[in-house]
Amino acid sequence: MTTSVSPLSRLGHNLRQTLGNILIPILAILTSLVVVAGVIALSGANPLEGFMGLWDGAFGDGDAVANTIIKTTPYIFAGLALTIAFRGGMFNIGVEGQFFVGSIIATLIGYALRLPPVIHLIVAILGGAIGGGLWGAIPGWLKARTGANEVITTIMTNYIILRIINWLISPNGGPMRNPARPLPQTPEVYPTAYLPWIDFSKINFPWVNLSWLASATGSLHWGSILALIMAVIVFVLLWRTILGFEIRTVGISPTAARYAGVNVERTMVTTMALSGAMAGIGGAVQVLALTHYFSTGFNVGYGFDSIAVAMLGGLHPAGVVLAAVLFGAMDAGATIMQMRTGVPIDIVTIIQGLVLMFVAADLIVRQIYRIRVKPADGTTPVSATVQTAGESG
Template identity: 45%
Template sequence: MFSNNRLTNILIPVISVVLGLLSGAIIMLIFGYNPISGYAALWNGAFGDAYFFGETIVKVTPYILSGLAVAFAFRTGLFNIGVEGQVFVGWLAAVWVGTAMDLPMVIHLPLAILVAALAGGAWGFVPGFLKARFGVHEVIVSIMMNYVALYTCNALIRSVLTDNDDKTEYVNDSASLASTWLSDLTGFSRLHFGFIIAIIGAIIMWFILEKTVKGYELRAVGYNPHASKYAGMNVNRNIILSFIISGGFAGVAGAMEGLGTFQYMSVNNAFTNIGFDGIAVALLGGNAALGTVLAAFLFGTLKVGALNMSSSGVPQELVDIVVALIILFVASGYIIRWALSRFKKEEK
């Protein structure tokens, strides 16, 4: 039953989610809460009506793209923990193009998204170059770049995009992903067309890694850079390219916030956690395109549904505990794999 390795790889995150939810239920019982009422409130808060459904999809959209950014780097042997900063610069770049230019939508909107991807890719170039050229560990550089991005974007908002204001103007309609039709359909939620772009992003990642020669090279370098170099591949160039593509996905995630959800950018005193949550999304999704989309749906459901859990008396912080437990079980997937292998032996 479990001889198929791919089936096992699918079962591990599924079992991790189930164990995380069960553990959350046990914690609720320990503290005197009703887990059935708690999870029912969570479900209703995410899918109870059209408005909540729309808000859930809004939350899922940047999670898909930030998860793809992390997953792409993982698949090529790199750990891009700077996705959060790349989201910021992509957000700022998209809003800048959206407010500073007045073009037809067929040009303006794609241009704003493209510039956001380029900005995120340029931000990812720095840790990629330092890793390839000087062997500097990408985790150190990329996490520090998050803080540089946060405070640089704040300074640019105040001194370049505005006249010492804490919030930019709204993007022009020609650069907006918002849709009155979608909003009306979902009870005036903030649902926008960015979700389609996120799905396209997942298809692009799958195509690059699985169907192109360059994708094969990127994965090969990630598996074994020494063997790849011996085979004639340019390892350093592939490391840099991987970070640029990863940063591009993150930049588009920022564009979804700047052109869709909010349609402006304001000064931030803290991180959005879109990039950091993307690490968990990629991990749960097995660093695969489809898995990342499904994991993003789970995280979006938990995050939005948690806001309604207080109606049943359960604190919404409990959802963070459930998410942490799910990640813990995924990280301990080798234990689940061992249990499945034992079950397989018993079947024989």
């Protein structure tokens, strides 16, 4: 009964699968919100008001939407970084640190070098990518060479880089401190390295005319566009290139990869370097587009929260972008929510944790909503390994 399926039924199959892939994350988000409503109620506030505030702050008007997009951007970069790493079987918990390295290197290039516009910007972003990539490659190399567990080493590199940066920008003699200010922060980058805001009135190609968005000029920066381009690049990388095939093979079965002729050790290092570079670009963009200098306390938590983004997005670039929008919206809306109802913005971290939990434990969601479709086993490197009692011979 050898069957080759027609393209049409393949499409149908894919559609059904896609629907299934989307259903669980949406239900996971809903469930998380219900649980969080309970938590908010417990603290004496009105959950409905809280969520309304969250919504208004995220999508209430043009400014809110722009804010959401800006907040979404770093989640996309970090989520993509984790997608590459997880697909390659590397539990890169160090995206947080690689993000910082990207920021600090881009800042350094931004204020220490004098280069013409555009070139300065490109060099700064590339510097961030290379810095993040190298910082990520270290745990990858250690794993490839010595087998050191990357979960723990990447967590350690996070703490290490945090302390190094604290020293670099320390007002007491830190080499990157801003001498003009008694605060732990760097000098400002030159405007030549700024990542500019999008001027919609000037985008007027024959095939796209965005002049109707002219009023939005100055509310969005090019980093968001770069993030979307990166999402496409990551998709192509993972599913349309030889390297991507090798990364995914190593991620699922290093032994089969070796058998197939893949240089497993090199691929591990490459995976971590690419992942770190993606995080580094994200860090660079945050500094070059928004703050223009680096200080501690900026951009904390993207690395960890994006584990949830990547999982929620099903380790697929398109899914990651959608998941990042959700997280960006929550970040954007949280301030309004806090102002209106007094619910602390930390509630967002709880939502994010719960979303990760319900997405990872999709069986819970399936049970609550009585979904019958059987989940596919072990399709990604972050699926659980299951051994059954009757598995033998």
